[in-house]
Every structure is written in structure tokens, then in C-alpha cells.
Amino acid sequence: MLQSFLxxxxxxxxxxxxxxxxxxxxxxxxxxxxxxxxxxxxxFMVGAYIAFYCCMFLLGKFGVFAGLPGxxxxxxxxxxxxxxxxxxxxxxxxxxxxxxxxxxxxRLYVVITALMCGLILENGNLALLGASRKSFPTLxxxxxxxxxxxxxxxxKLMVIGVAILSxxxxxxxxxxxxxxxxxxxxxxxxxxxxxxxxPADTVIVFxxxxxxxxxxxxxxxxxxxxxxxxxxxxxxxxxxxxxxxVVGGIxxxxxxxxxxxxxxxxxxxxxxxxxSTYRDLIAFSILLLILSIRPTGLFxxxxxxxx
Amino acid sequence: MQRLTVPxxxxxxxxxLLWAAGTGAxxxxxxxxxxxxxxxxxxxxxxxxxNGNMGEFSCGHAGFMAVGxxxxxxxxVALFTKSQVFGEPLIGPSAAVWLFPLxxxxxALAASLVxxxxxxxxxxxxxxxxxxxxxxxxxxxxxxxxxxGAIGGARGFMGxxxxxxxxxxxxxxxWIMIWVFIGTVxxxxxxxxxxxxxxxxxxxxxxxxxxxxxxxSVNTDRVKLVAFMVSCGLAGLAGGLFAHILxxxxxGTFTILKSTEIMVMVYLGGMGxxxxxxxxxxxxxxxxxxxxDAFGFLNTFLHYISVxxxxxxxxxxxxxxxxxxxxxxxxxxxPEGIMGRRELADVFPGLRKFYKxxx
Numbered sequence: 318m319l320q321s322f323l324x325x326x327x328x329x330x331x332x333x334x335x336x337x338x339x340x341x342x343x344x345x346x347x348x349x350x351x352x353x354x355x356x357x358x359x360x361f362m363v364g365a366y367i368a369f370y371c372c373m374f375l376l377g378k379f380g381v382f383a384g385l386p387g388x389x390x391x392x393x394x395x396x397x398x399x400x401x402x403x404x405x406x407x408x409x410x411x412x413x414x415x416x417x418x419x420x421x422x423x424r425l426y427v428v429i430t431a432l433m434c435g436l437i438l439e440n441g442n443l444a445l446l447g448a449s450r451k452s453f454p455t456l457x458x459x460x461x462x463x464x465x466x467x468x469x470x471x472x473k474l475m476v477i478g479v480a481i482l483s484x485x486x487x488x489x490x491x492x493x494x495x496x497x498x499x500x501x502x503x504x505x506x507x508x509x510x511x512x513x514x515x516p517a518d519t520v521i522v523f524x525x526x527x528x529x530x531x532x533x534x535x536x537x538x539x540x541x542x543x544x545x546x547x548x549x550x551x552x553x554x555x556x557x558x559x560x561x562x563v564v565g566g567i568x569x570x571x572x573x574x575x576x577x578x579x580x581x582x583x584x585x586x587x588x589x590x591x592x593s594t595y596r597d598l599i600a601f602s603i604l605l606l607i608l609s610i611r612p613t614g615l616f617x618x619x620x621x622x623x624x
Numbered sequence: 625m626q627r628l629t630v631p632x633x634x635x636x637x638x639x640x641l642l643w644a645a646g647t648g649a650x651x652x653x654x655x656x657x658x659x660x661x662x663x664x665x666x667x668x669x670x671x672x673x674x675n676g677n678m679g680e681f682s683c684g685h686a687g688f689m690a691v692g693x694x695x696x697x698x699x700x701v702a703l704f705t706k707s708q709v710f711g712e713p714l715i716g717p718s719a720a721v722w723l724f725p726l727x728x729x730x731x732a733l734a735a736s737l738v739x740x741x742x743x744x745x746x747x748x749x750x751x752x753x754x755x756x757x758x759x760x761x762x763x764x765x766x767x768x769x770x771x772x773g774a775i776g777g778a779r780g781f782m783g784x785x786x787x788x789x790x791x792x793x794x795x796x797x798x799w800i801m802i803w804v805f806i807g808t809v810x811x812x813x814x815x816x817x818x819x820x821x822x823x824x825x826x827x828x829x830x831x832x833x834x835x836x837x838x839x840x841s842v843n844t845d846r847v848k849l850v851a852f853m854v855s856c857g858l859a860g861l862a863g864g865l866f867a868h869i870l871x872x873x874x875x876g877t878f879t880i881l882k883s884t885e886i887m888v889m890v891y892l893g894g895m896g897x898x899x900x901x902x903x904x905x906x907x908x909x910x911x912x913x914x915x916x917d918a919f920g921f922l923n924t925f926l927h928y929i930s931v932x933x934x935x936x937x938x939x940x941x942x943x944x945x946x947x948x949x950x951x952x953x954x955x956x957x958x959p960e961g962i963m964g965r966r967e968l969a970d971v972f973p974g975l976r977k978f979y980k981x982x983x
Contacts (some may be wrong), residue, residue: 353752364648416956425681426955428752429891432683433948433955436884440944552880559756598767601760608757609745 325585331473331542333581334480337574338535339558340565341487342528344573347562348504350418352427356409356435358555363438364402364536365453365546366446371397372454387456394456398537399530406529407522409434415518433479434557443548451542476488476538483531484574491570496523505567525618553597557584560604566614575616629978638805657913661871662808663862664905668889669815669898670858673851675887677819677897679831681755685859686882687762688735690875692860693712693867694769694781696731700724700868701783704790709775717790724791724803728864735860736853738765743852747845750834763882769875780874784867804865811858812912816898816981818854827851831896865904883942884913888951889970892961900963915943 339361365371372392373578376387413434417427460471463493491497499520511517540546557580565576580600587599607614641658644650650658667685673683702710704720715723741761746754770778791799818824826847829837838844867873885908893904923938932938954961969975 353756413952414954422959424751424956425679426959428755429887430952430955433884433952436948437883437952440941440948444939444941444945459888494882556759560760563753563756567687592771594767598764598771601763601767603765604760605741605745605757608749608753612749612753 321589323465323467325589326582327467327469327473329582329585330477330578331581332585333561334476335535335539335554335563335577336558336561336580337480337577338483338538339555340562340573340577341483341570342532343559343562344565344567344570345487345491345500345524345528348568348570349500349521350414351504352414352424352431353559353567354528355428355431355483355555356438357437358531358551358553358558359435360402360406361532361539361555361558362411362442362538362546362550362551363405364398364529364533365540365550366442366451366536367401367405368394368398368537368540369451369453369546371401372456376454387458391456393585394537395534398533402533402536403526403530404531406525410522410525411497431442435552439548441554446548448548450545450547450602453540453546455544456541462602471540472538476542479534479538480574480577484570485533487527488570490527496520500524557597560600563604563614564607566616571617572614572616576614626977627980629816630980636807639806641801642798645801655801656800656869657909659804659865661906661909662804663866663869664886664889664909665808665902666811666858666862666865667886668893668901668905668908669812670855670862671886671892672896672898672901673815673819673827673855674892676901677827677831677895678848679895680746682744682758682855683755683880683883683887684762685855686878686880687758687765687864688739688761688856688859689866689882690765690769690850690873690878691738691856692731692735692863693873693878694731694775694863695860696864697781697784697867697873698775699730700727700787701781703727705783705786707783707786709781717787718794720787720791721794721799724799726806728803728861730772731792731864732861735863736857738860739852739856742850742856743849745915746848746852759880760781762878762880766875766878778875780872780876782872784873785871788868788871794843796853798945800865800868804869805862807865811861812898812902814854814858819898820981821981823824823850828896878910884948884951888947888954891951891954891959892966894961895964896964897961897963897967899968900961900966903962912943912947915946916940919943 339357342360343354344355346352346357372390375390375393397540412429414427417430436538457471457475462469491500499510499515500523502513502515503517503520507517510520536551539550558577561576562573563576564579565572565574567573580603583603584596584600587596593597628801645655663693671682671685674680685949700720701707702713703715703723704713704717706713718810738761741764742754742758745757748795749757769775775781788800807898826837826842826844829842830844830847863878889908890901892908894902919938919940919942925931926938963971968980
């Protein structure tokens with residue numbers, strides 16, 4: 318009983334790590350722009366595909382450097398994936414969001430655009446690459462450890478470690494560096510920031526770089542853990558990561574991180590006690606409940622509207 | 625006499641449609657295109673209450689459509705035909721002609737009750753968060769349907785075509801065409817009357833400024849509740865008609881893609897413009913049908929001039945790239961859509977003298 322409970326907790330930590338990594342990206346963009354980047358889940362999907370092609374490029378039959386060891390490929394693929402996914406995210410910001418922001422249109426239009434960009438990424442991927450699922454190559458052979466009757470794999474530990482490290486890094490960037498201060502300044506008052514000589518657009522691009530980069534990282538590790546990738550993998554996970562960010566209180570990094578783990582925990586527990594088809598149902602119902610009771614989430618601070 | 629122009633025109637159109645569908649002057653394909661046009665008009669105009677007039681952003685309209693579709697299908701199959709799920713009919717096929725509208729109304733009522741899922745949180749939340757709530761509600765509906773194995777779950781549910789043929793045996797008329805037409809006219813009429821009523825002005829007031837509306841004694845919670853319930857109920861009506869046109873429902877139909885299709889109609893027509901929504905629904909239906917053929921043609925053509933490799937086929941998936949792209953471009957270059965916030969009568973003031981209800 319205790320063993321299965323510990324096992325579930327470990328699985329929940331792993332599952333929650335993915336949610337946390339994606340929720341961090343949601344949270345950064347929302348914190349700076351007050352825009353829910355609906356395309357974020359699909360950026361995660363694009364990240365997984367980029368990781369797939371990076372790995373295929375480095376090993377496999379198109380291998381440039383045949384015989385590279387797996388950990389070496391991983392070490393090259395992580396920064397490569399993060400950079401390329403960040404490029405995708407910034408491109409999206411450039412061609413879709415920035416013109417709208419320049420015109421100063423209703424925020425609704427930006428949200429619609431974001432949602433549609435996500436759909437374009439999904440279906441464009443499906444149309445270009447076909448519906449066949451791609452199986453991700455094994456980079457690091459899975460090692461299984463038995464600790465007190467609980468099975469731990471090296472990939473699980475790696476994912477949890479990466480999530481925690483990412484959180485610490487982001488937290489450091491946002492609270493201790495100059496650009497992080499600029500990000501917080503923009504979220505505090507967007508109109509005063511350019512007057513202070515802070516290049517607002519650069520900061521916004523940097524935000525997208527960070528958020529998309531971590532989505533790409535999540536995509537890479539997700540594909541390593543569940544080695545089948547398909548164009549629609551990002552949709553549902555993106556939604557749920559958003560739920561995690563909302564539960565934690567959007568706009569607070571610690572909240573997003575905690576929310577991700579909380580949602581992972583809830584989902585794993587649901588699967589442990591109910592049929593697995595109920596998982597999404599319960600996740601969305603929790604979201605509805607939380608938003609009905611506390612619209613700003615658990616860690617969020619209510620914004621007062623001035624008249 | 626002049627004021628009766630619109631009902632007279634509608635009656636003429638109705639007669640022509642009946643004659644064309646009954647004698648086979650319209651082939652089955654065009655009949656179904658016309659019927660989907662009607663269903664899309666209902667969907668677009670009803671979503672327009674929320675997204676256009678109220679200025680909120682609901683993107684889970686397909687979920688309410690699914691409720692209506694399933695409730696009315698289950699009822700009509702249970703009442704009128706012999707089926708594997710329900711066994712013997714409760715009333716019998718001969719009553720189908722008279723009781724069918726009640727079945728549709730039941731679907732609409734069920735959908736408006738599910739609309740409470742969105743309406744109640746909307747008292748507190750606005751904007752992006754409400755968008756999430758609508759998506760979550762649509763997802764909850766879809767997931768619930770998939771989890772009920774008795775009505776087919778993810779495989780879908782069929783048997784409505786037997787109801788239709790039973791109605792034809794009683795009185796031989798194109799029944800489904802009749803009901804789609806009546807449903808379309810009814811919903812446009814209802815929405816027009818609702819939006820122009822004193823109560824409906826509150827919807828516009830909420831769009832302008834919710835706090836100011838509240839101060840000026842608009843009961844915002846009540847207005848939101850009614851607007852959401854009317855909108856969702858009509859979506860349910862459209863869903864019921866949709867299910868009976870196809871004769872088969874499947875939860876996979878009512879995804880975010882369907883909601884997107886409806887959203888494109890609303891924003892293409894113009895936010896808060898009823899006639900714009902009707903126009904855009906007609907255009908979009910034709911466009912979707914046209915795209916279906918166009919991709920096939922494009923596929924053959926591109927293979928013929930050998931631009932793309934032989935292994936690659938241009939499939940219908942591109943439709944879901946083109947439609948969102950259309951909406952993105954619309955938001956970039958003409959966010960107000962075809963009509964903006966104007967009605968036909970604002971563009972052509974001469975039309976006003978033909979209306980009975982000036983609005």
C-alpha cells in the first residue's frame with residue numbers, strides 16, 4: 318500500500334514536471350503581456366518534433382556523426398531544440414502578435430489570433446508530415462533502480478531534476494537580473510516602461526524566447542519519456558498546463574510551478590482510483606470549480622479595476 | 625402591405641424550397657448544402673449574441689451543439705423507432721411527424737441548461753478566463769458523452785434516419801428541410817427581438833462597460849445568464865437539426881475545430897451584426913463545400929505538373945489550415961468583418977420601410 322502510494326507520488330512528480338515546464342512558459346508570457354498564449358501547447362508539440370529531427374540528424378540513418386554516444390547527442394540536442402523552438406515562438410510573436418499590439422487593438426483579437434495560430438501549427442504539421450506517428454529514438458538506455466520496492470528510472474529522475482533546475486533558473490532570471498526586472502516592470506505598467514528607456518519589444522521577445530525555449534525542453538523530455546509523437550500531442554497537454562498555471566495563480570512563477578505538480582498529482586491519483594478515461598474530465602471540472610470560486614487562482618492576486 | 629414584405633418573401637422561399645426538394649429539382653447534395661447553411665446560420669447568429677453583442681469570447685459553442693444533438697437524437701430514437709439501445713419505441717413511428725418539434729425543443733432546453741456551466745462562472749470572470757471556461761465546458765461535455773458507453777461512447781450514435789423515413793411514410797414531405805427552415809427563421813427572429821428589446825440593450829451595455837452598466841441599473845448577472853442560455857439553447861437546436869440531417873452523431877464532430885468554424889462565421893460577418901452573421905454563414909458554408917472540391921482538384925493538378933512528390937497527397941486536412949489562417953488574416957487586416965457593427969438596414973436605409981419591426 319505504502320509502496321504503491323510512493324510509486325504514484327513519483328509518477329505524479331514526473332507527470333507534473335511536464336505540466337510545470339509548460340505552465341512556466343504560459344506564466345511568463347501572461348505576466349509580461351497579460352496575454353494567454355493559446356499557441357503555447359502547440360509550441361511544445363513543435364519542440365518535440367524539432368527534438369525528433371535534431372536527434373535523427375545527429376544519429377540514425379541520416380547521422381552526421383555516426384557512433385555518437387546517446388548522452389552526447391542529448392547534450393547537443395537540448396540547447397539545439399531550445400534555440401530552434403525559441404525561434405518558432407519569436408516568429409509567432411513577430412508575425413502574429415506584434416502587429417496587433419502595435420495597432421493597439423482589442424485584446425480579444427490577439428487571443429483569437431493566438432488560438433488560431435495554435436490550430437495552424439497543429440494542422441499544418443499534420444498536413445505536411447502526414448498522420449503517421451513518429452517514434453522517438455532511444456538516446457539514453459533506461460536504467461531501472463529498485464529503492465524500497467519503488468521502481469525509479471533514470472529518465473524519471475532526469476525529468477524531475479530538469480523541471481526543478483528550470484524553475485530555479487527562471488526564478489533567478491526574473492528576480493535577480495536586469496532583464497527580469499524589466500519584465501516585471503512591463504507587467505506592472507506597460508506604458509511607463511518605454512519612457513524609462515527600457516526597450517519594451519526586446520524584453521517581450523526575450524520573454525517569448527524563455528517561454529518557448531522551456532516548452533521545447535519539455536517537448537524533448539516528453540518525447541524521451543513517451544517515445545511516440547503526433548501532431549495533436551500539444552493540444553491537450555497545453556490546455557492542462559494552462560489549467561495548472563491558472564490553479565497556481567497566473568502571473569506568479571512559483572504558483573505555476575506548484576500548480577503543475579498539483580495537477581500532475583491529482584491526475585495520477587484519479588487514474589489510480591477511477592477509469593483512466595475520466596482523467597481529462599476531472600481535470601477540466603477542477604478548473605471550472607477553481608475559476609468559479611477564485612478567478613485569480615490559488616496564489617494569484619486580484620487586480621482591481623479602476624473606474 | 626409593404627410591411628409584410630419579409631414574411632411574404634420567406635413564405636415564397638419556403639414554397640420554392642418545398643417544391644424543389646419534393647420534386648427532386650434540387651439534387652440531394654444541394655439539399656444538404658442548403659440545410660447545413662440553415663444550421664450554420666443558427667449557430668453563427670446564436671454565437672453572435674455572446675461574441676459579438678456581449679463582447680465576450682466563447683469558443684466552446686460546439687459543446688452545446690453536442691448536447692442538443694445527443695439529447696434530441698436519443699429522444700427521437702427512443703420515442704419513435706425500434707433500436708438496439710432502447711428496444712421498442714415508446715410512442716410509435718406514426719407520431720413522429722407531430723412530436724418531432726418537441727424533441728428539438730427538448731434538445732434546445734437541455735443545451736441551455738448545460739449553458740449554466742458557462743453562465744454561472746461568467747458572473748465573476750471575464751475575457752480570456754471566460755474563454756478558457758467555455759473551452760473547458762465544451763471539453764467536459766464531449767468527454768462525458770465519450771464516457772457513456774450505453775449511447776455508443778466515442779463510436780457515435782445512429783438511428784435518426786429511421787425516424788426521418790418514418791415521418792416520410794406518414795406524410796410524404798421533405799420534413800427535415802421544413803424543420804431546418806422553420807428553425808432558422810425562428811432563431812433569427814428570436815435573436816433580433818431579443819437584441820432589440822429593452823432587456824437585450826443590457827447585452828450591448830455589458831459589451832461597452834460592465835461596471836458602468838451595473839451602476840446604470842442593468843442587472844448584469846441576469847443579462848449574462850439569459851444571453852448565455854438563449855445562445856446555448858439555440859446552439860442545441862442547431863445541433864438537433866444537424867444530427868437529424870446526418871442521421872448519425874459522433875462526439876468527434878464537436879471539437880474545437882467545429883467551434884472555430886462557427887467563430888470564423890461570426891468574425892467574418894462582423895461582431896454584433898446579425899445580418900452579417902447570416903451572410904457570413906452562407907458564404908462560409910459555400911466556401912467549405914468549395915474547399916472540399918478545391919483540394920481534390922489542387923491535388924490532381926499539382927501531381928500533374930509534378931510540383932510535389934508522388935507520395936504526398938493534398939488532403940482535406942488543409943481545410944483546417946486555411947480556415948484558421950483566414951481568421952488570423954481577418955484579425956490583422958479587417959477585424960470588424962464584412963459588416964462591422966452595422967445591419968443591412970444601416971447599409972441600405974431604403975430597406976427599412978419593408979420591415980414591420982423597425983428595431
